[in-house]
Amino acid sequence: MSGEQTQASSETDIETETAPREVETGADAVVRSLENAGVEHVFGVQGGAIMPVYDALYHSEIRHVTMAHEQGAAHAADAYGIVSGDPGVCMATSGPGATNLVTGIADANMDSDPVVALTGQVPTEFVGNDAFQETDTIGVTGPVTKANVFADDSDTVGTDVGTAFALADRGRQGPTLVDLPKDVTNGDTETTPGVPELPDTYDPPETADAEAVSAAAEELVRADRPAILAGGGVIKAEASEALRSFAKEHEIPVITTMPGTGAFPEDHELSLEIAGMHGTGYANMAITVTDCLLAVGTRFDDRLTGGVETFAPDAQIIHVDIDPAEISKNIEADHPLVGDAKAVLGQLADAMPGSPSTDAWLKQCETWKEEYPMEYAAPEDEPVKPQYLVERFDEATDDDTIVTTGVGQHQMWAWQYWTWKVPRTWVTSHGLGAMGYGLPSAIGAKFAAPERDVVCFDGDGSFLMTCQGLSVAVRENLDITVVVLNNDAIGMVRQWQDAFFGERHMASEYPWVPEFDTLAEAFGARGFRIDTYDEVDEVIEEAMGYDGPSVVDAHIDPDENVYPMVPSGGDNGLFALTEGQL
């Protein structure tokens, strides 16, 4: 291969201009397809088999962000997709580059986030020979992508990338991958790809069946205890406004799933906030006794439903989803409405013959809010409670601040105690639960919305998995703030050990963790530390005020656990408020 490249570069003058040029190679076609799709940023890591594509990027206006690890590249692209709504792009070489992407791709697949992954591959003639850095990337990523394709021709590789874009973006969003053998990207072509187009076998539904919509509307009007469950599909379909006006018009309380958080403002009186394993008491009461649940853009994940036997067992289910396979997959839909959430909410709004009488029901929901407050005990003389830090950061920042997290207790506290008001501000690893998601996703989010504040709540365990990303944040001078809610433990595992494993803390407590503020300084970021309540506000002001990456090592109460809690497979209505109730 190196011989080929030497020859190629000797024939042309070394180019220093980054001006667009004619498509001459497969790699040029790949980059042209990215440009046609409107891509502005690509997150990736260089490597042998992907080098031709990087070389073609040299001539493009597209900004490449070199990440510290490919997992981070995939998470950054994922967050970019969540925040912008358009596919985020990540790129890696063959073999280890591709396998390192897999965690991030699987995360995007679980959360239906639009991501396009481009992976280098060994030259076609070596495929199947166990060549250096060869992995069957198509085989490995098949189960965790919406679609993937092995590009086998320099003349069609540009179109392959365009198709991957259209598939990631349209219908139910998700990750797609194009595997790019080096001979295909190096190969000559004169074919300039057009704009991304869907394959002719893929035709996502738009509106739902009108009769089904009418029947659902009548069901909803008849209900005594209706509730809306807003899932991530509401945000993905840009249907938050439609959902808000529908709920307000008909005075129906709104619960959000974890990915749906932000679809409805939590400071509105109709908001019951969040349901599921660590949802609020009032949301879990309402979702358990509702007699009609309008569920929009949700896949009824087990962390939401608990045991399906006891999930909304008195409710007629109206299920709006763009993916017909989600209908009756986990919870049977009495009224399946297959279509785009925004379009179907519009249809439903037009079809409503009136409004349900919800006065008594709303009063009941208000009572539950009073009975199950999220107030937490936080004596002055004890270590700082994580909930307090989340609330203070929320109060100190604008409503459109983007929050990213790792996975674990800190993630749940951030979810519970931040008051969510704006869609696309809650960026986390919902379905896959990938520790280490926080910092790389903060990087991706910042590139997608440079004018907005980005706060990453991380755990000490999660931060240790991807803290090398600080090198990227410093190099790019990204104004992001990482708040490590540090309890010297894999806290959620320890919480489960306390509850279900006789308090045997096997491999969940760290006898030693680095000083994260000092670590940050070593990377060239600003480091802060919090041990007591009286340090909180000053550190928040300094960290948020610093124009660059900062890390707050917040030593929180190690004895604090996450409540309410529904045990795995349990009954949402029997949520525990204390460990004794588990």
Place this chain on the structure above:
Amino acid sequence: MSRREEVQRQGLKGPSPEERRRPIGRRNSQGIRIDPAVAAEPEPRRTTISAYVKNEPGVLAGVSGLFHRRQFNIESLTVGPTQNEGYSRITLVVEEPDPGIDQIKKQLNKLVPVVHVRELDSDPVACELVILKIDGDEPDKVQAITEMYDGRTLDAGPETITVQITGTEGKIDDAIDAYEQFNIREIARTGQAALARGAEETARVDEKHT
């Protein structure tokens, strides 16, 4: 506003689980609302699913991976070209309760190269094939059974006789039973290939996919 309370307490406040309002109904493990008094889990049934697919690399791997990944119970799978260049038909025999069959159809439909999926009704035109290699010491008796099942002798020698039987799954099972009086040395059996009966189309597809 911060919800911090400067008090000592473990956990959150509120009525305990036994004090709460409870729902009346219940769902089964498929998430279907049921009457708990008469509840029964849905029984699996055997059926034939036919998928019309684009001949793209990996389509078969995609289908078989899907069945493995989602724990669908698959009895047989056959694949072969159709009269339309670039398109194949995959015939699957599955055994699942109704919600599982519904999911199989929908999940298959999500695979990008899949053009059309349907469940064939209870009486499709269906056929499979078995090849049996049997000890050759009683050729007349073997021949009699082969004729009884409208089979053919593919190969005969002093040591072994190899026969083929085609037909429905049940017929082939019966034939194998009948051959068991001899020593069956080896069996190779295909899965079921099937089309909708009569003039009914097995796959209704746009002209662009023919």
